[in-house]
Amino acid sequence: MSSGPPDSLTRRQSHFQGVRMAHIVVIGAGIVGSFASMVLAQEGHRVTLLERDPVGREALESRQGVKQYEQTHILMPGGARILDQETPDAVRRILDAGGRSHDMLAGVWAAGTVGPRRPGDEQYETYAARRPVLEAALQGAATATGGVTLRAGSRVRALLTGEPRVVGRPHVTGVVTDDGTRIEADLVVDASGRRTELPAMLERLGATPLVHREETGFRYYSRFFRADDRGLPVSRYWPLTHHDSVSVITAPGDGDHWSVTLVTSGRDQALRRLSDPGVWDAVLALYPEAAHWAEGVPDGDVRVMGGTGTTHRRWVSDGEPLVTGLVAVGDAHMTLNPQFGMGMTAGLGQAQVLRDVVRRTGLGDPADLMLALDSELEERYWPMWNDGDTWDRHRLAEIDAEIRGESYATDDPAWVLRTALDTAATLDADVVRGFGRVASQLASAEEALIKPGLVQRIVELATGRPRYAQGAPDRAVLLETVGRLA
Numbered sequence: 001m002s003s004g005p006p007d008s009l010t011r012r013q014s015h016f017q018g019v020r021m022a023h024i025v026v027i028g029a030g031i032v033g034s035f036a037s038m039v040l041a042q043e044g045h046r047v048t049l050l051e052r053d054p055v056g057r058e059a060l061e062s063r064q065g066v067k068q069y070e071q072t073h074i075l076m077p078g079g080a081r082i083l084d085q086e087t088p089d090a091v092r093r094i095l096d097a098g099g100r101s102h103d104m105l106a107g108v109w110a111a112g113t114v115g116p117r118r119p120g121d122e123q124y125e126t127y128a129a130r131r132p133v134l135e136a137a138l139q140g141a142a143t144a145t146g147g148v149t150l151r152a153g154s155r156v157r158a159l160l161t162g163e164p165r166v167v168g169r170p171h172v173t174g175v176v177t178d179d180g181t182r183i184e185a186d187l188v189v190d191a192s193g194r195r196t197e198l199p200a201m202l203e204r205l206g207a208t209p210l211v212h213r214e215e216t217g218f219r220y221y222s223r224f225f226r227a228d229d230r231g232l233p234v235s236r237y238w239p240l241t242h243h244d245s246v247s248v249i250t251a252p253g254d255g256d257h258w259s260v261t262l263v264t265s266g267r268d269q270a271l272r273r274l275s276d277p278g279v280w281d282a283v284l285a286l287y288p289e290a291a292h293w294a295e296g297v298p299d300g301d302v303r304v305m306g307g308t309g310t311t312h313r314r315w316v317s318d319g320e321p322l323v324t325g326l327v328a329v330g331d332a333h334m335t336l337n338p339q340f341g342m343g344m345t346a347g348l349g350q351a352q353v354l355r356d357v358v359r360r361t362g363l364g365d366p367a368d369l370m371l372a373l374d375s376e377l378e379e380r381y382w383p384m385w386n387d388g389d390t391w392d393r394h395r396l397a398e399i400d401a402e403i404r405g406e407s408y409a410t411d412d413p414a415w416v417l418r419t420a421l422d423t424a425a426t427l428d429a430d431v432v433r434g435f436g437r438v439a440s441q442l443a444s445a446e447e448a449l450i451k452p453g454l455v456q457r458i459v460e461l462a463t464g465r466p467r468y469a470q471g472a473p474d475r476a477v478l479l480e481t482v483g484r485l486a
């Protein structure tokens with residue numbers, strides 16, 4: 001990796017050449033940091049992208065910096081459209097590495113219950129690829145983008161500060177990496193993921209963000225497979241289905257790969273034995289809709305990840321920035337429940353928002369930039385986080401009730417409508433397309449679903465139908481299966 005020019009030079013160039021040639025440091029060459037580097041460099045800025053881990057798919061089995069690196073990932077069609085529009089080179093690299101075009105509603109069209117695929121339904125297509133493949137494509141495209149310098153093995157461990165731009169608030173002017181290199185910048189972008197160390201660094205400088213957090217989260221038990229002579233598994237209606245105390249995710253991958261995840265509550269001790277491949281296989285076989293997704297050659301053991309609670313951070317309070325010179329996007333800004341496969345797409349969207357705000361406000365007034373960015377992120381992404389948080393709390397309470405052998409009841413209309421949608425989504429041509437647009441992150445619920453006739457239709461379709469699809473195991477069967485294999 002090239003090391004870039006000396007930092008004093010960097011700073012001088014920025015000042016001589018004005019905002020269009022600013023120097024921006026992006027921390028973290030994950031999905032969002034790599035993408036943010038490209039879209040900022042495409043504006044004419046010079047970007048130094050710092051990554052603590054080695055980069056390149058070949059070098060990596062797992063990643064210290066990204067715990068979920070080995071977990072199931074689906075890029076939603078909304079994210080695929082952002083890549084199409086902004087970074088076609090990254091798309092080409094995904095496809096060159098074996099990524100496949102995949103219609104998220106393929107299972108619905110094949111079932112024939114809501115009629116065939118129509119013109120316009122190509123919007124539900126995405127690029128299926130495992131996380132390391134997606135990430136290597138984005139990193140490769142970032143490295144090939146003029147103006148981006150990627151420095152691997154550079155972990156940011158401290159921040160540089162200068163004269164405050166808002167009284168009493170730190171103003172970040174650069175970073176220090178673990179080998180002591182000081183890099184000055186006109187703007188520092190934290191894209192260092194769900195375990196970002198930046199809030200702790202800022203806390204030491206006297207800046208504390210406003211934080212919302214849901215601690216418990218869910219636990220993920222994933223297995224990867226390769227096709228044998230039976231070929232690839234037939235798509236289900238949608239990759240995520242909910243059942244008594246367990247959810248099931250089936251995710252297409254690149255080439256002849258795919259993965260399946262069993263999701264439990266983080267509190268569910270009895271199902272922790274799903275980490276045993278024999279138990280995992282026996283439990284998956286209980287779900288008639290998903291069992292065929294194990295018909296392949298397993299690739300490794302069960303990959304377990306807990307500690308997936310969600311966090312939302314905000315660096316503006318009462319109309320004042322808590323810090324200037326530093327912004328956060330992607331998981332460093334907010335983490336979402338991974339079940340819905342929204343994190344990468346939300347992060348790509350946030351990077352687009354950052355690019356647009358920088359384009360509009362420039363970098364001359366860092367307080368202005370913070371306020372404008374905060375306002376746009378809050379408008380577009382706070383409702384997403386908040387709705388997700390509401391869903392998570394209800395679902396965790398529902399699983400707690402199921403563990404106790406009770407059924408969960410609440411009159412919160414948000415939960416009543418979401419569960420009705422789970423039931424009704426695939427029963428009606430308009431509902432399935434509205435659901436598909438929201439779940440694919442192509443539209444908000446207000447734009448695609450919360451419409452007078454449609455909400456009524458969803459409720460009517462769900463009325464009298466059970467919460468869960470027939471044929472899947474109840475809690476007693478799950479426990480009996482796990483216990484039998486103990």
Ligand SMILES: Cc1cc2nc3c(=O)[nH]c(=O)nc-3n(C[C@H](O)[C@H](O)[C@H](O)COP(=O)(O)OP(=O)(O)OC[C@H]3O[C@@H](n4cnc5c(N)ncnc54)[C@H](O)[C@@H]3O)c2cc1C
Nearest residue numbers: 028030031032052065073074156192193330331341343344
């Ligand atoms: C179990 C699980 C399953 C998921 N499934 C999906 C899915 O199906 N679809 C989806 O869209 N999203 C999914 N997500 C979410 C998705 O993984 C994240 O939203 C996405 O990775 C966020 O990208 P990011 O670039 O913000 O952070 P990351 O991908 O975490 O990248 C952060 C980068 O910063 C680097 N870094 C960290 N600290 C430093 C430092 N101090 N200095 C330099 N570099 C640093 C890290 O090494 C890493 O490369 C899932 C998450 C989990 C936990």
